[in-house]
Amino acid sequence: MAWAAALLCTPWTVQAQVALSESFNDVAALAGTGWLALNNSPSPGTNWFQGNPGIFPAASGASDAYAAANFLGTTAASGPVSTWLITPQLSLGVGSNIAFNVRVAGGGYLDTLQVLMSTTGTAPANFTLLGSYSASTDAGWVPRTVLTGLAGQAQAFIAFRYVVDNVAVDGNYLGLDSLVINAVPEPATALLLALGVAGLIGYQSRRRQAA
Numbered sequence: 095m096a097w098a099a100a101l102l103c104t105p106w107t108v109q110a111q112v113a114l115s116e117s118f119n120d121v122a123a124l125a126g127t128g129w130l131a132l133n134n135s136p137s138p139g140t141n142w143f144q145g146n147p148g149i150f151p152a153a154s155g156a157s158d159a160y161a162a163a164n165f166l167g168t169t170a171a172s173g174p175v176s177t178w179l180i181t182p183q184l185s186l187g188v189g190s191n192i193a194f195n196v197r198v199a200g201g202g203y204l205d206t207l208q209v210l211m212s213t214t215g216t217a218p219a220n221f222t223l224l225g226s227y228s229a230s231t232d233a234g235w236v237p238r239t240v241l242t243g244l245a246g247q248a249q250a251f252i253a254f255r256y257v258v259d260n261v262a263v264d265g266n267y268l269g270l271d272s273l274v275i276n277a278v279p280e281p282a283t284a285l286l287l288a289l290g291v292a293g294l295i296g297y298q299s300r301r302r303q304a305a
Contacts, residue, residue, distance in 0.1 A: 110191075113184045113277035114252075117154070118145070118161045118270065128182030134218050135177065137170040142179045142256070145269055153195040153235040153271040163256035165203070165265030172262035179270070180216050180253045187278040190242045192224070192252055194274070199267035200232035207268055208255040209240045213248045221253050230264075235271065 118124075121144045125131065131141045147157035167175035198205040206228040210221035225240040242250070252275060258265030 110276040110278050114275040116273040117159055119159045121161050130180040130216055132178040135168040135175050137168050137173050139169045140166045141177050149199050160269045160271035162269050164267040165261045172260055175258040177256045178253050180251050183249050186250050187247045189278040192240045192275050195235040195237050195272045196227050197235045197269045198229045201266055202230050203266035204230040204264040205268040206257040210253040212251045
């Protein structure tokens with residue numbers, strides 16, 4: 095049919111779909127939904143924990159509804175901090191992005207949040223840096239969006255890494271909130287959906303002619 099040929103030649107816009115949305119209402123429960131928390135500091139201390147509204151409230155929802163990390167991620171007096179919060183495995187494609195809010199307590203102490211991605215596993219060495227946010231003053235909740243840079247469809251893990259080089263001079267407190275990871279489906283999936291819609295249109299047309 096002419097309409098079917100035209101459909102196949104029509105450039106379809108593939109809309110992003112939400113692969114993951116997390117408000118961090120219960121950080122302790124994340125492990126039960128496939129999240130992984132790692133403390134990769136040389137002298138590990140605390141890991142990511144529930145936000146403390148006494149330091150600052152969440153970007154939205156309950157006042158403690160955010161994930162937090164701080165300089166106590168190491169037990170060393172002058173050591174580095176490297177604490178990781180890793181998502182479940184997600185199906186992502188070209189154009190996928192990671193949107194979130196980040197905030198630091200400031201006070202002149204530098205805090206850094208890195209966003210990383212791995213398509214080969216959850217070991218820290220497998221991750222590639224996508225972007226980062228660093229600040230030493232509290233500017234409120236700052237919205238950030240990071241592109242995955244994928245060239246094709248992939249099963250991937252996204253990691254949020256709290257980084258301090260030396261807690262003797264830097265490192266205070268950082269919050270992560272309102273995470274949304276948008277995935278773009280592979281073109282084949284979009285084409286199958288389009289053909290399904292076209293088939294339905296053709297079926298309805300035949301029914302009208304028969305009537």
